[in-house]
Amino acid sequence: MSDPRIVEVRRKVLKENDLNARRLRERLQRAGVQVIGLVSSPGSGKTALLERLLTDLGRDNRVAALVGDLATENDAARLARSGVPVKQITTGTICHLDATMVERALEGWNVAKLDFLFVENVGNLVCPSSFDLGEDLRMVLVSTTEGEDKPLKYPTIFNSSDVAIVTKVDLSDAVGCDLDRLIQNIRSVRPEIPVFKISTRTGNGIEELERFLLKRFALKTVQAGYMIAD
Amino acid sequence: MDSAKCRLAERGETNVEDRYVDEVGQYRSADLFAVLFPWGPSTLRQDEENVSREMHELSIALSIVDGVLEELRTRGVNRASVVHLRVGKLSGVDTNALQFSYGLACQQAVLAESRLAIEDVDVTVFCEACGLERPVRTFPILSCAECGASSQRVARGQELEITGMEIVA
Numbered sequence: 001m002s003d004p005r006i007v008e009v010r011r012k013v014l015k016e017n018d019l020n021a022r023r024l025r026e027r028l029q030r031a032g033v034q035v036i037g038l039v040s041s042p043g044s045g046k047t048a049l050l051e052r053l054l055t056d057l058g059r060d061n062r063v064a065a066l067v068g069d070l071a072t073e074n075d076a077a078r079l080a081r082s083g084v085p086v087k088q089i090t091t092g093t094i095c096h097l098d099a100t101m102v103e104r105a106l107e108g109w110n111v112a113k114l115d116f117l118f119v120e121n122v123g124n125l126v127c128p129s130s131f132d133l134g135e136d137l138r139m140v141l142v143s144t145t146e147g148e149d150k151p152l153k154y155p156t157i158f159n160s161s162d163v164a165i166v167t168k169v170d171l172s173d174a175v176g177c178d179l180d181r182l183i184q185n186i187r188s189v190r191p192e193i194p195v196f197k198i199s200t201r202t203g204n205g206i207e208e209l210e211r212f213l214l215k216r217f218a219l220k221t222v223q224a225g226y227m228i229a230d
Numbered sequence: 231m232d233s234a235k236c237r238l239a240e241r242g243e244t245n246v247e248d249r250y251v252d253e254v255g256q257y258r259s260a261d262l263f264a265v266l267f268p269w270g271p272s273t274l275r276q277d278e279e280n281v282s283r284e285m286h287e288l289s290i291a292l293s294i295v296d297g298v299l300e301e302l303r304t305r306g307v308n309r310a311s312v313v314h315l316r317v318g319k320l321s322g323v324d325t326n327a328l329q330f331s332y333g334l335a336c337q338q339a340v341l342a343e344s345r346l347a348i349e350d351v352d353v354t355v356f357c358e359a360c361g362l363e364r365p366v367r368t369f370p371i372l373s374c375a376e377c378g379a380s381s382q383r384v385a386r387g388q389e390l391e392i393t394g395m396e397i398v399a
Contacts, residue, residue, distance in 0.1 A: 004311050004312070004396040004398050005396070005397055005398075006314075006394055006395070006396050006397075007305065007394060007395050007396075007397055008393065008394050009301050009392045009393060009394050010391065010392075011297050011301060011392045012391050012392075013290055013293050013294050013297060013315070013390045013391060013392060014290070014390060015293075015297065016293065016296070016297075017293070094289070095286050096286060098289075124286075126286055126322060127286030130286070130290065130321065130322045130323065130390065152371070155320060155369075155370030156320050156321065156322035157322070159320055159370075159384070160322075187380075188370075188371040188372065188373070188380065189370050189372060190382065191372055191380040191381060193382075
């Protein structure tokens with residue numbers, strides 16, 4: 001047997017997902033849909049925030065959500081109360097969403113009738129960071145109960161996000177969270193990232209975040225009461 | 231973790247547990263789960279963070295195997311003995327978990343005898359103040375090792391790419 005020969009390759013490992021994500025992003029952009037991803041560890045408050053965003057933004061905009069979990073349809077059931085279309089993606093044993101899962105979940109929906117699509121990832125600060133879902137904006141959430149050094153421990157997810165949201169600020173005193181230090185840590189791994197401090201319990205900071213999202217995407221106000229199922 | 235199931239997930243199959251039955255046609259998914267994890271899902275959950283982490287690298291390992299097989303096909307080659315990989319420190323991939331997962335991922339493929347040679351890539355940023363690409367002072371804090379200015383322009387450290395293969399003719 002001859003000696004091994006080395007051949008040079010230049011290939012991104014997640015090439016297929018990147019291509020799928022790009023195709024999805026282009027398709028949704030053509031349809032005029034803004035896609036916003038939410039990532040965080042389990043229990044940081046992604047679903048609680050989404051409940052608010054879907055209800056509030058859904059008044060004047062056509063909004064829908066996909067929500068990923070390993071198991072159960074609980075979150076979809078919770079979010080469906082906001083009255084907007086919601087679909088659960090149960091990943092079985094997989095710890096993150098990928099672009100194909102999002103694409104499949106959109107089957108049967110006429111995305112052209114949407115302005116905003118929220119995609120709530122599986123609660124996990126590690127795995128989702130590598131997988132582009134075709135989002136236009138990725139928001140990472142971190143709650144005051146998690147400790148100020150979360151961004152330093154999981155830098156990749158913070159670095160790959162466009163907006164950071166500190167949740168449960170109403171609890172910061174009770175749990176002894178130094179908010180300034182937490183924000184400083186977020187910005188040390190992702191300099192200049194916009195940071196919002198919110199509490200879904202008290203409603204603090206939610207309006208500011210919504211104004212930011214609306215301004216960022218300059219959404220047209222449209223008639224409420226629509227159907228997106230084909 | 232068996233790779234048939236991972237493949238399904240890799241293809242974006244949701245509800246993998248259910249679909250696994252059709253693909254394999256031998257077990258009901260619940261039975262299979264019970265065989266694989268006799269102590270039940272509740273024990274798994276206690277170790278969720280570790281399990282998740284490993285599964286993430288498993289997904290990536292499966293993508294490596296697919297990528298290498300495609301590269302081999304286009305070159306008309308049957309087998310690779312070593313796969314060279316570049317992994318940035320900011321890629322979110324744990325190289326130990328990836329090595330372990332690669333062993334599982336390539337079991338049935340023609341890559342069964344192959345190994346991964348991983349080159350770690352440290353993080354560098356483009357420092358506006360220095361006007362140069364610089365290493366960072368303390369990972370993962372993105373500030374220039376020379377002048378200390380923070381920078382949001384990551385130059386290196388996000389790589390996750392196949393850079394070469396050692397092939398046996």
